[in-house]
Amino acid sequence: MLRAENVHKRYGDLEVLRGVTFDVDPGQVKVLIGPSGSGKSTLLRCLCLLEEPEAGAVTLEARRPGPGEVGMVFQRFNLFQNMTALENVMSGLVTVRGLSKSDARGQAMEFLNRVGLAEKAAQYPEELSGGQQQRVAIARALVMQPKAMLFDEPTSALDVELVREVLDVMESLAQDGMTMVVVSHELRFAHSVASSVLMMDEGRIIEEAPPGEFFSSPKQERTKRFLSLVE
Amino acid sequence: MLASFDTHLFWQALSSGPYWRGALTALELTAASLGTAVFIGFAVALGALSRRRGVRSISWVYNWLFRATPTLLQLFFFWYALPQIWTGFAGSWFTPFMAAWIALSLNEAAYMSEIIRSGLMSVDPGQELAGRALGMSRRQILRKVVVPQAVRIVIPPTGNEFITLLKLTSLASVISLHELLTSANELATATFRYNETLLAALVYYLVIVSILMVFQARLERRFTWTSGRRRGRVAAPAIPSIPHG
Numbered sequence: 001m002l003r004a005e006n007v008h009k010r011y012g013d014l015e016v017l018r019g020v021t022f023d024v025d026p027g028q029v030k031v032l033i034g035p036s037g038s039g040k041s042t043l044l045r046c047l048c049l050l051e052e053p054e055a056g057a058v059t060l061e062a063r064r065p066g067p068g069e070v071g072m073v074f075q076r077f078n079l080f081q082n083m084t085a086l087e088n089v090m091s092g093l094v095t096v097r098g099l100s101k102s103d104a105r106g107q108a109m110e111f112l113n114r115v116g117l118a119e120k121a122a123q124y125p126e127e128l129s130g131g132q133q134q135r136v137a138i139a140r141a142l143v144m145q146p147k148a149m150l151f152d153e154p155t156s157a158l159d160v161e162l163v164r165e166v167l168d169v170m171e172s173l174a175q176d177g178m179t180m181v182v183v184s185h186e187l188r189f190a191h192s193v194a195s196s197v198l199m200m201d202e203g204r205i206i207e208e209a210p211p212g213e214f215f216s217s218p219k220q221e222r223t224k225r226f227l228s229l230v231e
Numbered sequence: 232m233l234a235s236f237d238t239h240l241f242w243q244a245l246s247s248g249p250y251w252r253g254a255l256t257a258l259e260l261t262a263a264s265l266g267t268a269v270f271i272g273f274a275v276a277l278g279a280l281s282r283r284r285g286v287r288s289i290s291w292v293y294n295w296l297f298r299a300t301p302t303l304l305q306l307f308f309f310w311y312a313l314p315q316i317w318t319g320f321a322g323s324w325f326t327p328f329m330a331a332w333i334a335l336s337l338n339e340a341a342y343m344s345e346i347i348r349s350g351l352m353s354v355d356p357g358q359e360l361a362g363r364a365l366g367m368s369r370r371q372i373l374r375k376v377v378v379p380q381a382v383r384i385v386i387p388p389t390g391n392e393f394i395t396l397l398k399l400t401s402l403a404s405v406i407s408l409h410e411l412l413t414s415a416n417e418l419a420t421a422t423f424r425y426n427e428t429l430l431a432a433l434v435y436y437l438v439i440v441s442i443l444m445v446f447q448a449r450l451e452r453r454f455t456w457t458s459g460r461r462r463g464r465v466a467a468p469a470i471p472s473i474p475h476g
Contacts, residue, residue: 067366
């Protein structure tokens with residue numbers, strides 16, 4: 001279980017997270033929504049230890065997550081520009097896990113294949129579409145065999161017609177039982193895949209419910225207002 | 232009226248030993264100084280980008296010191312003053328070439344550090360974020376991700392620096408380093424023919440810079456991250472052949 005307990009985070013005078021407690025059980029998919037600046041991205045960054053919280057703790061199965069154990073997918077893909085698709089997927093295995101290049105290559109190809117991009121292995125990020133880049137980024141995180149995957153608005157930098165291919169990969173991951181936390185305003189995705197949907201506002205989680213209930217009868221006034229703007 | 236041009240003297244100068252050795256000295260001094268300057272400059276650039284204030288100020292002082300003082304003064308300092316301050320440098324092993332190497336390296340490192348710093352800063356911060364999310368250390372991210380991408384930005388201004396340095400090496404004649412321009416000057420004084428002797432030296436500079444430009448273009452292609460750069464290596468089919476019936 002991935003858990004954040006009473007997490008506080010501030011940047012200078014700005015208090016971004018004001019005591020967030022949150023957990024995901026294995027196989028669950030939680031979708032976070034909320035206005036910009038509500039702390040969604042910061043919460044994800046704390047969950048994968050990109051940010052160190054000032055107070056509170058992040059634990060994975062009751063201990064601190066190790067490198068690569070919580071995978072992260074970014075809005076802007078952030079593929080290494082100086083590496084091919086295959087080298088991107090191999091990079092964590094070689095530098096962090098210390099695998100030999102040939103072992104890493106085999107595993108990386110397997111995961112590129114899984115996101116449907118085996119034939120793009122030798123291409124550089126610059127030569128791939130946004131959707132393809134994001135799928136490579138997903139493979140790069142998956143190859144580390146993470147216990148949980150975090151997605152920070154994975155489709156919001158994409159052209160409309162490229163959103164689907166990324167959501168397809170994410171849906172198949174969810175079906176395979178991957179534990180996921182997704183920041184996204186793709187409400188259809190949340191509806192069909194999420195175990196529960198969470199609303200964040202001003203550094204707190206203000207509502208959590210299964211998607212059916214969350215979308216049909218939100219309890220908080222803030223959630224109602226936000227949903228009416230997103231839909 | 233146009234004065235006569237002594238073609239024979241021109242060719243003689245061009246193929247003479249002193250010219251050739253002078254050009255080689257200039258090229259060696261440039262390459263050695265730039266190579267050293269890249270290393271020192273990289274360290275100074277990392278210092279300038281450090282999160283520690285003390286480290287940042289060391290880099291600042293370094294750049295301030297070496298950019299604010301004339302190169303000629305620095306050459307004089309390392310050739311004349313250094314052996315007086317530190318008698319270890321007073322021996323005959325300490326040649327004008329070494330003094331010029333030290334002076335030009337330290338001087339050039341200040342300029343290189345600014346070039347390298349801007350290269351490092353031009354790399355998208357998202358690249359580092361992705362590396363950290365995978366569990367890479369800062370050192371690994373720097374080596375495998377940030378530096379290779381910064382190199383592409385750094386190459387063109389470094390080519391500029393090479394050319395500037397090559398021309399600066401002629402300054403080292405003041406500390407009795409025998410480089411290309413010294414050879415040209417000697418021959419000119421001996422023959423009273425400035426036209427042919429200086430033109431021959433000019434040809435050497437042009438040739439060296441031309442070679443550098445070819446080398447730089449190759450290096451830039453090497454650090455361009457598209458598979459298209461491979462097409463440059465493997466001969467591309469130029470014109471599709473028409474099948475013969």
